[in-house]
Amino acid sequence: MPKSNLKIKLARYEIRTDYVNLTIFMSFVLLFLAQTFNVSSTIYFLIDVPIILMIWKNLNRFLHVLMWKPIIPITLTLVVIFIFMLVGSTMNNVPLGNVVYGIYKYYRGFLFFFSTLAVVDSASESRTFSFLKGIFWINVVLTVVEFFFLGINQDLLGGVFGTIVGVNQYTNLYFVIISVYCIEKIVNRDADRKELKQVLIMSACMLAIAALAEMKYFFAEFLLLLLIAYLCLPKKLKSIFSIILIIVAIIGFYNILIYMFPEFANLVNELKRGGFVRLADLQRHYSTDYDIGRAVIFKYSNQYLLPDEKNRLIGMGVGNVTSSSIVNNSFWVKNQMTHYDQFYTSYLYNEQGIVGFILYCLLYFEIFIIGLKALLKNKTRKYGTILIMLVCGYIMIFVYNMAIYSQLCFIAFWALAVMVKKCIKDEGEERR
Template sequence: MVIKRTTLKKMLLLFLFYMPFLRFFTANFGTLYSLARLSYPIFIIFIVLGLYFGRNEVGIWGNLTNWIKAIIFFQICFAMISFAINVYSLNQFFYGLYYHLRLPLFIILLIVFIEKTDVDKINDFIIKIVYVDAVFMTYQFLFMGLRQDFLGGIFGNTQGGNGIQNIVCCIGLSIVVSRYIYKEINLRSLLSYVLVTCYMAAIAELTIYFVEIIVVLLISFAVAKEQRISMRKVIMIFAAGMAVIVGFALLFRYFPTKARFLNIDEILRYLGADDSGVYSVSRIHGISQIKNAYLNDGVLPYFGLGLGRTLEGTPFHTMYGRINYTWFSSTLLMMESGYFGVFIRLFMLFILGTGSYRNLRETNDETKRALHLMSFLMAILSVIWFFYNSTLDDKYCVYMIAFALSVSSITKKEEGKMVK
């Protein structure tokens, strides 16, 4: 079979939802686990095909942004230094490279092979997924008695399903808010989406989603290209604010103990401002905790224990996984690649965010503004997720996040002026 460039593009688009939808079958019916294990070799095939199709044109080593090449290059360099320092299994090393580089590598593939028309279709599809998911969640909540982390809708009924929902809802939120600001949808469409997702967050106990809504609204209000305070912006803040209040009311009704988060001291304790938090490592001080406990010798604070050496399933994780360092991208990356790895990841998100913002300021096309704003919002949310959970590295979420982060560059590519 001959694989063409257009075939690779279709495969990439399908792969965006391959793992999340596969989880529906593995979680609900206990089947297709073997297909889930194929994501690793499939991704490697994508890289090989991407190199092949991009060798003689605007592609992987051609006209791509300099930052993405630098990020991958330095990540590999630091990983090799760390490997030389720690000397561990080659299998762990190569899997660690895949695990930590799949986000920037998939962003490259999407920028090179995906077009703006594909972005519009995927965005519409994501919105539809959210509404379908709300129906599934309601059934699970009312008739299956599922609650909290187990309320995963179409993403399954096992623990962690609601984390995938949070990512999908946030991507959809960035889409609808951006479209509303730039007059692509009306207030009713915006309000219906926010209400539905607030309802989903309430019954699945996704407290973080209410914070994410506030962040998205405030940032959108501040950075949208129109500097004046328009009536459209004011209405958006007011209407969405009312929806958030309704969502909080539902959350406190079904989970009364969550009312404690109205207290700032309780919020800080949950995040670990006192070096404790609700997990063994703190969200706020997790990096320093990892450094003091495991990386306090020589150059280890800068290079870590090695990519892949402390992931789930390794001997190290068997011994120390009880502190839950794999639950947060920041602490896992600190453990494996030290300060340099943490800096590279945050620098990548910074470059993605500033590039999207610059694209937003430069264009006068309303539709393209909405897409640039979408990527900018996702870059901000990704920084939050880096410290709050592990979704930036989660096999079910990483590819959808990569898509949302690459939308601005894909849109800019249509003008033939990639951000350098």
């Protein structure tokens, strides 16, 4: 029996929760405090406390999960990555503090993934869903206040995530997870009328906020997730009307984005003119004519940031390209104007080279395979579809920003853990 439930007493009130939900709650609260009130980022270390306690109290279950048959490929890949990190950091003479910090940042999400797999149950899952939906409506209200009453928009419009430049990367990650939930309900029509209306309204709110916050990339993510759900889930006649409503909402709110920020109207025109090749060409730079863009991370990094073939193969070493001031961040100080740390593809390639980059992508592939196997079985088809949607959404985030490596990564790993467990639960304990 997992030991994860908690009773927290506040005055005369008693709150029942668990370590999984406490971790997710703290990631939201501490992120809000740091991004809104400029509280020191050292408070983020508090998020690790419930994770450590959860693993400590459920150590046998945690170790057992690592050896589940469907999970073994992920476990082995993470072991290989760990060995590779040690070799790479030794070859690059990375300071010990940087190595420890880099490994900690890389693995904390995966530790939460495995511990969630070990202890999560239907009650814990229900609590998290309720919390995430509650946060959603709070975020809608705060976003409306920030936009209409405080005049905040574009990259500064963050709702519950604060009001600093680039804060909408957290909104993007959060919305991708909520979108997966909403789209599955819309396409699969496995919800009652009340819940269907709710997910339709939530989808419209996300698209509206994406327009106000200039999150143009979210429209592409939402469309991709909708397409995956439509291709993988059973076709139901009664879902057609809801799908049409969503497509109308996508078109409508994207046009609102273009109306508010006309400079982005050219994106559609360029796409029509030159296709994705032209669109990629526009991503050669991030924000200036001298920094690195999403489409040229390998070419630019090889030319300006990675001095020789060794570094292109194994990177600069784990923890050696961090911007954190608690360790040696001289690489970042020297190269910060290139903005290599604005999206995880670039950050990871500079840190761990092509070998580390491929190994990280392999982890997604292994989780994708779990989803694909579940998709081919009628009993787990829905869960397999959701897991595939999550993986594809995270890959798009991996390319676009740093959210998957941020303090909000725990909701991403929670969603993966819940769906992986649902996908493999019918395989039986004896096969694990």
